Amino acid sequence: MWLNWVMHNSMVDISKxxxxxxxxxxxxxTCAASAWAQKVPVTEVTLDNGMKxxxxxxxxxxxxxxxxxxHVGASNERPGITGIAxxxxxxxxxxxxxxxxxxxxxxxxxxxxxEEVRNEMRKEEAKxxxxxxxxxxxxxxxxxxxxxxxxxxxxxxNELIAQQRDILVKNEFDQVYTKEGGTGMxxxxxxxxxxxxxxxxxxxxxxxxxxxxxxxxHPVFREFYAERDVVFEERRMRTDSTPLGKFTEExxxxxxxxxxxxxxxxxxxxxxxxxxxAQADEFYGLFYAPQNLTLILVxxxxxxxxxxxxxxxFERIPRGKKDPPDVVTQEVPQAAEKRMYAxxxxxxxxxxxxxxxxxGHKDSYPLEVLAQILSTRTGRLYKxxxxxxxxxxxxYAAQDSRKWAGLFNAGGEARDGKTPEEVEQGxxxxxxxxxxxxxxxxxxxxxxxxxxxxxxxxLTANMPILMHLIQNEGEGDWREINEAGKxxxxxxxxxxxxxxxxxxxxxxxxVGIYTRKGSSSxxxxxxxxx
Numbered sequence: 001m002w003l004n005w006v007m008h009n010s011m012v013d014i015s016k017x018x019x020x021x022x023x024x025x026x027x028x029x030t031c032a033a034s035a036w037a038q039k040v041p042v043t044e045v046t047l048d049n050g051m052k053x054x055x056x057x058x059x060x061x062x063x064x065x066x067x068x069x070x071h072v073g074a075s076n077e078r079p080g081i082t083g084i085a086x087x088x089x090x091x092x093x094x095x096x097x098x099x100x101x102x103x104x105x106x107x108x109x110x111x112x113x114x115e116e117v118r119n120e121m122r123k124e125e126a127k128x129x130x131x132x133x134x135x136x137x138x139x140x141x142x143x144x145x146x147x148x149x150x151x152x153x154x155x156x157x158n159e160l161i162a163q164q165r166d167i168l169v170k171n172e173f174d175q176v177y178t179k180e181g182g183t184g185m186x187x188x189x190x191x192x193x194x195x196x197x198x199x200x201x202x203x204x205x206x207x208x209x210x211x212x213x214x215x216x217x218h219p220v221f222r223e224f225y226a227e228r229d230v231v232f233e234e235r236r237m238r239t240d241s242t243p244l245g246k247f248t249e250e251x252x253x254x255x256x257x258x259x260x261x262x263x264x265x266x267x268x269x270x271x272x273x274x275x276x277x278a279q280a281d282e283f284y285g286l287f288y289a290p291q292n293l294t295l296i297l298v299x300x301x302x303x304x305x306x307x308x309x310x311x312x313x314f315e316r317i318p319r320g321k322k323d324p325p326d327v328v329t330q331e332v333p334q335a336a337e338k339r340m341y342a343x344x345x346x347x348x349x350x351x352x353x354x355x356x357x358x359x360g361h362k363d364s365y366p367l368e369v370l371a372q373i374l375s376t377r378t379g380r381l382y383k384x385x386x387x388x389x390x391x392x393x394x395x396y397a398a399q400d401s402r403k404w405a406g407l408f409n410a411g412g413e414a415r416d417g418k419t420p421e422e423v424e425q426g427x428x429x430x431x432x433x434x435x436x437x438x439x440x441x442x443x444x445x446x447x448x449x450x451x452x453x454x455x456x457x458x459l460t461a462n463m464p465i466l467m468h469l470i471q472n473e474g475e476g477d478w479r480e481i482n483e484a485g486k487x488x489x490x491x492x493x494x495x496x497x498x499x500x501x502x503x504x505x506x507x508x509x510x511v512g513i514y515t516r517k518g519s520s521s522x523x524x525x526x527x528x529x530x
Contacts, residue, residue: 039482040465043303045310049319050291053310054469054478056298058462064299065462066208067197068216069474071294072287074191074267075260075327075404083231083267084275084283086189090227091280092196093173093187096214100222102167107222110164115277117157118225122276124150140270161226168222176211180204184463191261192403193474199463202300206309212295213313216288224277232273235266243346247514254338255353255510259331259405289320294478296469298462327404331355338510343517347393350420351411351512352427356503359401359475365487366495367399367408367503372447373439373496374410374430381412385426391418392426403475408503411512420513434500438493451488 045053073085094100101107124147131137137145146154177185177198185198200208239245249264256262266272286292295314297306334355357363374381374397381395395412412423458464465481472480 040459040469042469042478042481044478045307047290047310047315049315049317050289051314051317052294053307053314054294054296054473055301055303055306056465056469057301057303058298058465059300061462062202062300063199063462064202064205064208064297064301065197065199065466066212066295066297066299067195067466067470068212068296069294069470070194070288071192071292071474072324073189073193073403073474074263074265075402076287076324077260077263077267079263079268080271081275081279081283082263082271083235083265084280085194085287086265086267087228087231087272087275087280088284088288089187089189089194089196090231091221091224092215092219093171094222094227095169095173095220096218097220099176099214100169100172100220102169104220106167107164107220110160110167111220111222111224114157114160114164114225117153117160118276121150121153121157124153125274157225161223164222173211173215177207180207189265190474191265193470195470195474197463197466197470199299205297205301205306209309209313213317216290216293216314217317219284221277221280224280228272228275231266232269235269235272239264239266240269243344244514247340247342247344247512250342251340251351251353251510251512254340255355255407256405257332257334258329260327260329261331261402261405286320286322287324289322289324290314290317291319292324294473296466296473296478298466298469331405334508334510337506340510340512342512342514344514345517346514348414348418348420348515349411350414350424350427351514352409352424353510354408354503354505354508356399356406356408356499357401358406359403360477360480361401361406363499363502364399364401364406365484366491366499367401367406369444369447369451369488369491370434370496370500371397371399371408372450373434373443378446380430380433381410381427384430385412385423389426391415391422395423395427401475420515424511424513431500431504434496435504438497441493444491444493444496448489448491452485455485 040056043055043057045055047053070088074082077084097104127147128137128140128145128150131145132140139145174185177200181201181204183199187194187196196212198208239249252264253262295310356367373379375395376382379395379397381392381397385392385395391414392412393415395410397410398408400407400409410427412427414420414423458468468481469478472478472484
């Protein structure tokens with residue numbers, strides 16, 4: 001009788017598990033079907049000058065989220081002008097001949113005079129750098145190391161800045177939009193793109209067309225050198241003055257050897273103050289040519305009306321004389337593990353990067369799934385290292401597929417009394433499990449469900465759809481907004497195991513160990529890993 005009771009309850013448990021699994025797969029199929037059915041109806045048109053136009057009609061709300069992508073980021077720069085792509089993100093808000101100034105003719109005259117003075121200042125700066133190389137001065141930035149002639153030129157330049165400020169209309173570009181109901185105007189620069197976006201009332205479509213085409217066709221880079229100083233200060237605040245800013249930058253530079261991802265988006269500190277307006281004009285002419293731009297509009301409009309307006313306003317911009325070149329320098333295969341130890345004003349932690357694959361690569365999808373298996377509070381890292389061995393207080397994992405290359409990032413913060421190396425070994429333990437054993441079907445499907453639900457939520461309003469399109473178009477293909485979900489759903493447990501074995505090797509990783517200042521890691525030097 002006892003045996004019958006055990007068998008009965010075992011069968012009930014099995015039945016419950018099977019029912020749960022069946023229900024899970026039913027929900028998964030429903031989510032996947034919903035996600036696949038939720039295709040974003042994008043219409044693509046190419047204008048006569050090569051500019052691409054993407055449109056999504058949505059009549060849910062009487063507004064339009066509009067933006068455009070310049071296919072240029074930090075990876076398109078070179079040593080000497082690093083940070084210039086980000087600088088343009090700032091300069092594109094300075095206005096046009098009719099926006100941003102009270103007297104355009106005088107404005108242009110002052111800009112020309114400023115450039116003459118800056119050319120003379122650059123000659124003096126070359127002398128100062130030569131003195132630095134000879135060891136005659138110890139710091140290029142110290143005021144006492146500037147030549148007397150440079151100081152005189154700088155006074156003259158500051159006088160010109162004061163004259164220009166008398167005729168400027170600060171933030172007029174933003175004011176025009178705000179007065180007409182525009183909201184959320186902003187921009188960002190990454191390694192691979194620069195994007196500009198705003199939401200306007202549906203009846204202000206023509207205003208958007210005029211404003212955006214004007215700042216592309218007739219930009220005025222007023223306050224160029226002052227804005228360059230603003231960017232330098234931004235770098236100081238976000239990188240130099242944060243606990244991990246400088247170390248993260250150094251880690252990235254160690255990780256990427258030959259790739260242009262080697263330098264930071266904000267630029268090297270010696271490059272930013274050296275960028276000339278002539279260099280900026282050349283950069284703009286090449287990378288902001290119509291054939292390198294994509295306009296994106298999502299909202300309450302009729303597609304045919306948008307096409308006619310786009311032709312009217314944007315086709316007047318002539319095609320660039322040269323097509324921007326591809327990035328051809330690839331990252332060299334890493335031959336040995338890299339490790340960095342740093343003391344910082346932060347909690348002890350470990351940060352690990354592995355070289356992986358770029359955007360759209362077939363392995364990027366199983367790597368995305370693998371990252372989700374490891375991350376979040378329901379993921380393996382949190383369960384294993386925070387709740388299980390309790391060596392960490394928090395953990396993370398993410399696949400970062402960029403346009404030209406990719407990386408997988410994982411790490412965690414050590415609990416009091418534990419070391420970053422213990423967290424590191426815990427991460428490797430979880431990685432080894434993924435290498436040796438296939439992920440159970442239920443766990444894999446749960447991750448896929450999360451992806452499907454996330455995709456669905458991201459497609460419920462104009463601005464999220466716009467940002468999704470901007471990101472995909474900037475990295476290489478806007479169609480991923482509709483295709484990536486399908487590819488995620490097709491990932492198998494065997495795929496996850498395969499990419500874990502292929503990419504998560506010792507010689508393919510860069511490890512950053514961070515400890516508090518004044519303390520040392522108990523296991524420093526014991527770097528074997530697994």
